[in-house]
Amino acid sequence: MSISTTPVTAPDGELVHRAVPYRDPEHQAEVLAGPVAGALEHGRRALLVVEPRCRSELERSLGPDADVRFCPPERVHSAPPFTVAGRWSRAVRGAIADGATGVCTVGQPLDLPGTDAAYWTRLDLALGHAMRELPVEMLCCFADGDDAREAVGALHDEFLLDGAPVASTHRRGDHELLREHPQPPPSDLGAPLVTVPVELSELAGMRRLVQRHAEQSGLTRGRVADLVLAVNELVSNGIEHGSGSPVLRMWRTPAGLVAEMTDPAPCHLAFPGLTAPPLCGPRGRGMWLASELTDVLQVWTAEDDPGRVHDTVVRVTMSAP
Structure with a gap:
């Protein structure tokens, strides 16, 4: 098969998203060699x-x-799909900041622990x-x-x-596909x-509480500060845009210190925390900032996972050091 070495791309600043069929790994490499070299x-x-x-x-x-x-x-795939997508986005932005004119990314579904059809669908969309x-x-x-x-x-x-x-x-709507491939519900952490419960007047005390547990978990000073800021953003969102009194829970797990904000108010963001809001926008920065500052951000909503999640649940994890 003759493969062009010149990639067919969109103008700078726009995503080109293509599916690449292959017969076997050797054919896969043959098909990819042209676009990657180009x-x-x-x-x-x-x-x-x-x-x-x-x-x-x-x-x-x-x-x-x-x-x-x-x-x-x-x-790469040892984290939830939205976290993986966020990490890829940061890697791409880092490459561009380092002088690259753009980035060619290649991936494929693989048989790995913790992955299934829902994982790969949600990752691709994210x-x-x-x-x-x-x-x-x-x-x-x-x-x-076949098919x-x-x-x-x-x-x-x-x-x-x-x-x-x-x-x-055959392209279908992202929201429809997300509903058909829900993520697992929040795991029981004991x-x-x-x-x-946190109200506006209690935010300062909440920040001190998060700082104390973060320090006791062995996080470095910078990561303690990042976690405190991330949790503050999430809880503040619940206060300002939700019920006004979200609940904060924390756990110490093998993966790190976990902080969770739950609120009965609905969340209508299909891809929370994945993209920065416009600089002139009045809201939407908190979830993105929390995703940037922590190791893992997970969000469950009744809209995203109907029948299994009744509140908005947001978890962040920060591991030592």
């Missing part, structure tokens, strides 16, 4: 999360000097949302087969076929360290 030739970075055989073939075809960053799949205003060519590989293109086409604007973009005729 991206590098045009001053773009390449961030790839692929299975080992495909990686080996790409390393051989692209050469040892190719500026390609291969990320271990088991490490990645598209988190990077929608960035100069990114996002290539999502999938094993071609595979219809299912994958529901998530993607285009396919990359024989080196050329082909519009998907008895919390604290359970505190």
Whole structure:
């Protein structure tokens, strides 16, 4: 198969989101070599999360000097999908700040612990949302087969076929797909360290409480400050835009210190915390800031997970040091 080495991309600042079918890892590497090489030739970075055989073939075809960053799949996908999408967004923004004209990202569903169809669907949608205003060519590989293109086409604007973009005729709405692939409900973490309803007059005391538990958990001074600010943003949101008296709970777990804000008021953000709000906007910064400051942010809403979640539940995790 002849593959063009010139990527077909959108203007700077716009996401190109394509599904890439393949027969086997060797064919996958053959199909990807052109777009990845073309991206590098045009001053773009390449961030790839692929299975080992495909990686080996790409390393051989692209050469040892190719500026390609291969990320271990088991490490990348060790977090919830929205957290993974946020990390990818930060990596892309970092590459652009470092002088790259754009980024070519490559990923694929793999059989990894903690992943299922809902994980991969939510990740694909979250990645598209988190990077929608960035100069990114996002290539999502999938094993071609019976009905595979219809299912994958529901998530993607285009396919990359024989080196050329082909519009998907099966694209569906993101909100509809999220409802069909809900995330697991909040896990039971046992008895919390604290359970505190917080009102506006109690925010200062709440911040001191979070600081004390963060310090006792072994967090560094900077991470203590980040966690206090993140929790303050989340609880303040509940006070200002929710019921006025959200509940804060905290746990110390093997993953780190967990802080959770629950509020009976609904949340209507399909992709909370994934993109920064407009600078001129009056609201929406708190969730994004909390996501940027902590290791993991998870949000459950009755709208997102009907029948399993009745309140808005927001959890952040911060690990030591």
